[in-house]
Amino acid sequence: MPSSSVPARAAVPVRIGTMESSSTTGGGTRREATRQKLYEAAVTLIAEQGFSxxxxxxxxxxxxxxxxxxxxNFASKSVLFEELLRHGVGLLTASLREAAEQTAREDGSRVDALDAMVRAGLVFIDRxxxxxxxxxxxxxxxxRAWQSTLMVVRQQAVAVVEGVLREGVDNGxxxxxxxxxxxxxxxxxxxxxxxxxxxxxxxERSLDDVHAALSRLLQGRVSGKG
Amino acid sequence: MPSSSVPARAAVPVRIGTMESSSTTGGGTRREATRQKLYEAAVTLIAEQGFSxxxxxxxxxxxxxxxxxxxxNFASKSVLFEELLRHGVGLLTASLREAAEQTAREDGSRVDALDAMVRAGLVFIDRxxxxxxxxxxxxxxxxRAWQSTLMVVRQQAVAVVEGVLREGVDNGxxxxxxxxxxxxxxxxxxxxxxxxxxxxxxxERSLDDVHAALSRLLQGRVSGKG
DNA sequence: GTTTTTGAACTGACCAGTCAGTCTAAAAAC
DNA sequence: GTTTTTAGACTGACTGGTCAGTTCAAAAAC
Known part of the structure; x- marks a missing residue:
């Protein structure tokens, strides 16, 4: 309900300044750019205020x-949110897996792998x-509507940690x-x-600082004199 | 909007089992019971769906x-929620403090105190x-409107843990x-x-079971053969 | 007789989702 | 080369519904 009568006609459609044709990968990437902008806007707002x-x-x-x-671009508000969740946890899972695999490649112990995953987690959260x-x-x-999505996606991430623990148990x-x-x-x-x-x-604290504190805890180096 | 005719009369105000009046002055306990019912209703609904x-x-x-x-009984929906938060964290803090103090009274180590607090936390969450x-x-x-309330209340709970850690550092x-x-x-x-x-x-798992798993982690008994 | 609760109607703001129409760039037709 | 068509992307006023909070007379509880 506008406070009074209103033109209601767009009249002169002002050109939206610097659109710059987006470029990126030539073809239909304009849409993708828009979706990305929407993800970014949604993630901060929902983090601050909650979905509803x-x-x-x-x-x-x-x-x-x-x-x-x-x-x-999205069928509904909750679909936007669900795709956001899937996207984000996908990044995290990949990052954890990468950390675990790299440690394995370097013949590190499974504790080292856990430590590397702790760091990967911190880097993710930092970002x-x-x-x-x-x-x-x-x-x-x-x-909630996206409960099942969340479940699946959670399991993917936790499974990486469980995998490392299992390997550690198996090799003693x-x-x-x-x-x-x-x-x-x-x-x-x-x-x-x-x-x-x-x-x-x-x-203000550095990632290394935080990582060091968690490493200590993880490796049971809390008890006893420093 | 009831779908059809409804008793609509509370008739017998069922007393909530073990409420035991407790707080406030002896007088207006009927009101207190109503508030308690509202807390209980609100807490589960908001946990499931979120505040908004x-x-x-x-x-x-x-x-x-x-x-x-x-x-x-409450000035607004958010006031109801805020009082709920204060009430709940009050219970948790008291419970943690109690666990820490009891361990101290029994001359337990600070690790024992942490362990007792872990258990107290689990008992609280179980309940x-x-x-x-x-x-x-x-x-x-x-x-969010209740941000500051939440902050204060969080600090109270975390401070108990920090206190035990500090004592442990002080006594080596x-x-x-x-x-x-x-x-x-x-x-x-x-x-x-x-x-x-x-x-x-x-x-389906028991509290003892969960507690045992966390104790092991807390005491660094994860690495090495069991 | 005072406090608390009831129930039901009401207001006004707010909001998810819609839709008819606009824009643009590129292809097709001329 | 110029005009026309096409289609994907985007727009924003509008609709239909929802919900916090209000109001109040009457009943119930104490």
Whole structure:
């Protein structure tokens, strides 16, 4: 309801300044660029406010596109969100796997692999803090449309950690009494919460610093004199 | 909007089992019972759906009271939520502090104190899983009305862990190179995520079982043969 | 007689999703 | 080379519905 009468006609469609033809990979990449802008806008807004409290109008505005464009590119608000989740966790999983494999290639121990994965996790969170926030906030909710997506995607990431633990047990490096699933969850939690604390409350600290603190904890070098 | 005719009369106000009046002055306990029902209804709904996606009508319905009653007892939806947060974290903090103090009274080591706190955390999460879920989901959000409440309340809980770590460093039980703040966050994260994983994905396991797994991790008994 | 609860209607803001129409660049027709 | 057509991308006013919060008289509880 506009406060008073309004032209209601676009009249002169102002040219949108620097569009610059986007280029990138020649063909239909304009669309892809728009989707990327929408992801970026959505991830920060939803991390700050939550899914339901974030409006499609806000997302469109921050991305610098019209609301209709959101619906031209995504079937709905929740589909946009789901694709965002899949995309983000895909990056994380790849990064963890890469860390584990590289350690294996260098004949490192499985503890080294865990340590490398801790670092990879920190690097990820350092790079995508908003995504991490949002992910944590949604992970344990029930009754949400994207629950199953989240489940699948979570399992992919945790499975990488579980795999390393299992290898360690198999080759005798870890006690065969450890509970793989629970230990993996605990390790993920350790990194997740420590990193979010870092980003939220002491962002000035360096990644190496944080990594060192977690390494110590991971390797049980807490007890006893330094 | 009931689909058809409905009793609509509360008739017998069922007393909630073991509520035991407790707080406030002896007088207005009827009101207190209503508030308690509203807390319980709100906590599960918000844990499942998030704050914004949960309507006041739903909360009232699940609590079995009229919508007007919600506003008779709380100034607004967010005030209800804020008081819920304060209440819940108060319980957790008390429980952690109790665990730490009891260990101290028994001349236990600081590792024992940490272990006791891990257990206290698990007991809490076992008892109030919905609250925990909701708390984690809101903790790292920014731009929310109750942000400052959350901050204060988080600090109270983490401070208990930090205190034990500090004592341990002071008496030489822990390395003086540990980063107290970060380590405390990591420990909290370890318990939190492992416990949520437990409740979400393997609820049939016993608390002792989960506690044992975390103890092992905490005491660095992961590496090496069992 | 005071406090608390009820129930149901109401308001006004807000918001997801729609749709008719615009823009543009490139292909097709001339 | 110029005009016309096509189709993909985008626009933004508009619709239909939802929901927080209000109101209040009457009933119930204490």
């Amino acid at each position: 409290a974030t409006t499609v109008d806000e997302i469109a505005e921050r991305a610098g596109v019209a609301k209709g464009t959101v619906y031209y 995508y803090p908003a995504f991490t926030q949002l992910y944590v906030a949604e992970l344990w909710r029930t009754n 490096e870890f006690s065969d009494e450890i509970d793989i699933q629970l230990t993996a969850a605990a390790l993920v939690g350790m990194v997740l919460v420590a990193a979010l604390d870092w980003k939220s409350f002491q962002p | 996606a949960t309507t006041v009508d739903e909360i009232a319905e699940r609590a079995g009271v009229a919508k007007g009653t919600v506003y008779y 109030y899983p919905a609250f925990t879920q909701l708390y984690v989901a809101e903790l790292w959000r920014t731009n 039980e822990f390395s003086d190179e540990i980063d107290i703040q970060l380590t405390a966050a990591a420990l909290v994260g370890m318990v939190l995520v492992a416990a949520l994983d437990w409740k979400s994905f393997q609820p």
